[in-house]
Amino acid sequence: MPKGIPLTEEEQAKRRHEIVDQVVNVFLKKGFQETSMREIAEAAGLGKSTLYDYFKTKDEILLYFFENQIGNLTEAAQKIALQSIPADERLRQVMKIHLEYLQANKSLFMKLSLEAQRLKLESQKQIQRGRHAYQDLIRGLIEEGVREGAFRKVDPLLAARMLINTLVPVVYTSRPTGTTQEMMEETMDIFLKGLQVC
Amino acid sequence: MPKGIPLTEEEQAKRRHEIVDQVVNVFLKKGFQETSMREIAEAAGLGKSTLYDYFKTKDEILLYFFENQIGNLTEAAQKIALQSIPADERLRQVMKIHLEYLQANKSLFMKLSLEAQRLKLESQKQIQRGRHAYQDLIRGLIEEGVREGAFRKVDPLLAARMLINTLVPVVYTSRPTGTTQEMMEETMDIFLKGLQVC
DNA sequence: TCAGTATAGCGAATAGCGGTCGCTTTGCCA
DNA sequence: TGGCAAAGCGACCGCTATTCGCTATACTGA
Known part of the structure; x- marks a missing residue:
């Protein structure tokens, strides 16, 4: 995602959806609790703290x-x-x-x-x-x-x-x-x- | 418990039972996940690592x-x-x-x-x-x-x-x-x- | 009687967690 | 073109479960 361009609410929602989509497979393999935020971020191709811009917890x-x-x-x-x-x-x-x-x-x-x-x-x-x-x-x-x-x-x-x-x-x-x-x-x-x- | 005296298997089992008995109330209040091993040990009147002598995890x-x-x-x-x-x-x-x-x-x-x-x-x-x-x-x-x-x-x-x-x-x-x-x-x-x- | 030993019990250390902070990079707009 | 808001990130924080090396103890056999 390009930086500097503010995301509309819709784009944010879409992004959230994409992230979850990409991450679901990891949950499938390891379970949710056993998957760390670092792993989730990796799977989504994001930095860990970027993930926190889309999901508060x-x-x-x-x-x-x-x-x-x-x-x-x-x-x-x-x-x-x-x-x-x-x-x-x-x-x-x-x-x-x-x-x-x-x-x-x-x-x-x-x-x-x-x-x-x-x-x-x-x-x-x-x-x-x-x-x-x-x-x-x-x-x-x-x-x-x-x-x-x-x-x-x-x-x-x-x-x-x-x-x-x-x-x-x-x-x-x-x-x-x-x-x-x-x-x-x-x-x-x-x-x-x-x-x-x- | 006195040190130095080896516990029989029975005594160990009894001890485990006692520990769980004393700790259940804490689980009731806080939930299992939310109760830390430190708290469990405290509730059982034990040192944290002693707890690990009775329960592996x-x-x-x-x-x-x-x-x-x-x-x-x-x-x-x-x-x-x-x-x-x-x-x-x-x-x-x-x-x-x-x-x-x-x-x-x-x-x-x-x-x-x-x-x-x-x-x-x-x-x-x-x-x-x-x-x-x-x-x-x-x-x-x-x-x-x-x-x-x-x-x-x-x-x-x-x-x-x-x-x-x-x-x-x-x-x-x-x-x-x-x-x-x-x-x-x-x-x-x-x-x-x-x-x-x- | 007394060293040797096995073990209950513990405090400190470790690795890894979820979550935060302050910085960098980016592209828009005045 | 310079200022700025926002995307994105790495380093850090306090906490966790678990491990390790030590101490204190009481039984054992010489």
Whole structure:
């Protein structure tokens, strides 16, 4: 980057994005905690202190990454939520892309989603906001299902959280009992059957 | 401790236990990562380097704690598993003590179980062994339920993992929708209904 | 009885971390 | 063309986990 030319806010944002893009692979190999700011700076082709011009702290780098990921997922899920098919079918589809998302970033998420929990409280709140938006989307689908009469009356937010959490062991188990596809289908079967009016 | 007197293996183990006991409260207040070895040593009434005579690394302290916790939980669950009542009722009871366990150590677990994921691979494997033992116990209960005809035929290990993971959001949500008791009961209802032959 | 030895325990030193500071380099603009 | 704001950087700071060499101690065997 040329010196002397002030960056517009947009350019700064783009630069941040580029930096994270270039650095993600290092996180993948070593994990976030184990990657030093010096290494991050090297991977980004920057001096260490220049990095601090774009991210105030190391945590902020992780925060930036997560906001992006959750945002992207929510966006994709929103499109599915708008389709005019039964709510349970939409739920299945959302969970399918959720799973694909997890799988695509598997080792990255495995390492990073856990480290995210150790961020400063304020940063956590910010991630939480994104997470809640996603939870609320799932909740909405469950509420619709209840209204449609497909699901029995359950606490929709609790069910949403439950559903989201059931995906974790599908992807991250060390003792898989089938393909990820199969495991997810059975998981969804159990969950949706648990919601059905019987 | 007097110097010069070699400690038997038992005494060493007891000493480790004592150290962790005295230090847990500090972790509770500050979190593991945020507690320095100097502080841990102080809390244990030891010199910093003496601590290293009992635990090779900082991580090992956390590891020791977790092995104990999972071990205790598994032991308690085993007692329940042996009772002669329907499998689904035993499942409910095991999950109840699991929840109590989580709640009793809530802030500790919230902070520590996540940090545990960042331990050295070898340490993780050791924790994993304990976790698997617990998973297998739950799996056994589900298998019994299937044999008894109370549950439909599902992958018992997958269901076990699913069940264990559904408890997480009950305890650790930032948006509770009722008392922990209530939330857990509804969670179990959904899960068990998902397993029922309908 | 008393040197020899093994070990509990410790303070100081080490390497490397996240983060800061003050300087240099650059290109725009008056 | 000279002044200036901003990009970028290397050296530095205080802290960390961990290691090392030493001391103090009590048991052992001659």
